[in-house]
Amino acid sequence: MSYEPTSEELRHLRRCVELATEALEADDEPFGSVLVSGDGKVLAEDRNRVAGGDHTRHPEFELARWAAGNMTPEERAKATVYTSGEHCPMCAAAHGWVGLGRIVYVASSAQLAQWLAEWDVPPPPVRTLPVNEVAPGVRVAGPVPALVEEVRALHRRLHNPLHPGA
Numbered sequence: 001m002s003y004e005p006t007s008e009e010l011r012h013l014r015r016c017v018e019l020a021t022e023a024l025e026a027d028d029e030p031f032g033s034v035l036v037s038g039d040g041k042v043l044a045e046d047r048n049r050v051a052g053g054d055h056t057r058h059p060e061f062e063l064a065r066w067a068a069g070n071m072t073p074e075e076r077a078k079a080t081v082y083t084s085g086e087h088c089p090m091c092a093a094a095h096g097w098v099g100l101g102r103i104v105y106v107a108s109s110a111q112l113a114q115w116l117a118e119w120d121v122p123p124p125p126v127r128t129l130p131v132n133e134v135a136p137g138v139r140v141a142g143p144v145p146a147l148v149e150e151v152r153a154l155h156r157r158l159h160n161p162l163h164p165g166a
């Protein structure tokens with residue numbers, strides 16, 4: 001299953017890919033996310049910041065906590081989180097706990113897991129699960145084929161920097 005985003009959604013997803021690229025260029029893992037209000041305003045954005053050693057510094061987790069501190073429950077329910085890669089279980093749980101609305105992602109957790117397996121990268125310490133396995137009430141859309149290859153290339157660069165085109 002895949003998702004065909006609107007032009008506005010595609011713009012937010014492109015920003016996520018830009019943030020993921022920034023993360024990679026700062027020696028971090030390539031993930032980026034944007035929080036958009038129900039009326040279409042970009043409220044916050046972030047990228048992965050695990051390079052310092054704290055592996056909970058995922059953008060989706062930061063955005064969930066930002067939302068909890070800065071938005072009413074009604075505002076959170078109407079908001080959308082756009083992200084370059086589907087939320088991991090930690091971030092999906094945070095998203096669910098703070099009552100945020102829809103998620104639109106470029107690459108699915110299943111795709112990322114498949115790429116890592118192809119590249120012989122050891123699996124992460126936390127299992128890869130679809131968001132709805134963790135937070136069943138959240139509306140989720142993705143993957144978005146138009147941008148998946150760009151996201152795959154970023155992860156490829158992370159895991160095999162000598163062969164970025166492979």
Ligand SMILES: [Zn+2]
Pocket residue numbers: 058060061087088089090091092
């Ligand atoms: Zn995460």
